Amino acid sequence: MGVIGSGHIGEAVAKLLIDAGNTVIMSNHHGSESLKGLINALGPKAKAGTPAEAGQQDIVILAVLRPGVADALAKTPNWTGKIIIDATNELPDSRTDPAYPGSELVAHLAPGAHVIKAFNTLFARYITGETAAGKRVLFYGGDDADSKKTAAALFEKMGFAPVDLGTLKEASPMMEFGAPLSGTHFIQTQE
Incomplete structure (x- = not known):
């Protein structure tokens, strides 16, 4: 697994990926x-790398600030067949291309990837946070x-208890910052 972005979201997702038995290549633009301190904290299944090395993995978590999306994706020349899990949020002042809202920008900038x-609807502290009962819902x-x-x-x-919201065009408007599901932290208590 690759993680591009080592902020709160990238770190939280990496921790859960490692807890689930995966080796993770962490990267950032610095x-x-x-990343030494973060890698030490995450343990032996975490490796430091470049965004290009993280982008070579079959599944890549994109957890950078919105203005850094284009630069982060440009580090990997071939996204064909890879899965990019886009954890970015389009803040009101960070829309870089009105023609490609939300995750559609990621799909446009990473041709051939499955986005x-x-x-992005969860605060970082809740991604790894324990629940009293049940599983945290992940849209x-x-x-x-x-x-x-x-x-x-x-x-x-x-x-997590994953909930499919449909296509990128359908899901993104419900999930972006300020949208109806933004900042919601639902728990599934029954299967």
Whole structure:
């Protein structure tokens, strides 16, 4: 697994990926030296790398600030067949291209990738936070059915109750910052 972005969201998702048995390549735009403390905290299944190295993995978590999306994705020359789990949020002042709202920008900038929108409705502290009972609901959306199945299975392994909101065009408007599901922290108590 690759994680591009080592802020609160990237760190929280990486921790759960590792807890689920995965090895994770962490990266950021400051360079691998800046990741030493985080890598030590995450343990032996975490490795420091560049965004290009993280982008070479089959599944990549994109957890950068919105203005850094284009630069982060440009570090990997070939996204064909890879799953990008887009955890970015389009804040009101960070829309970089009105023609491509939400995760549609990620899909446009990473041709050939299968983009799944997820994790952006949860505050970082709740991503790894314990629940009193049940599983935390994780909303997601995407355009490729097989990639959505792969992502949903991964989300379940990470301890979530995944809820499919449809395509990127359908899901993104419900999940972006300030949208109806933004900042919601639902718990599924029954299967």
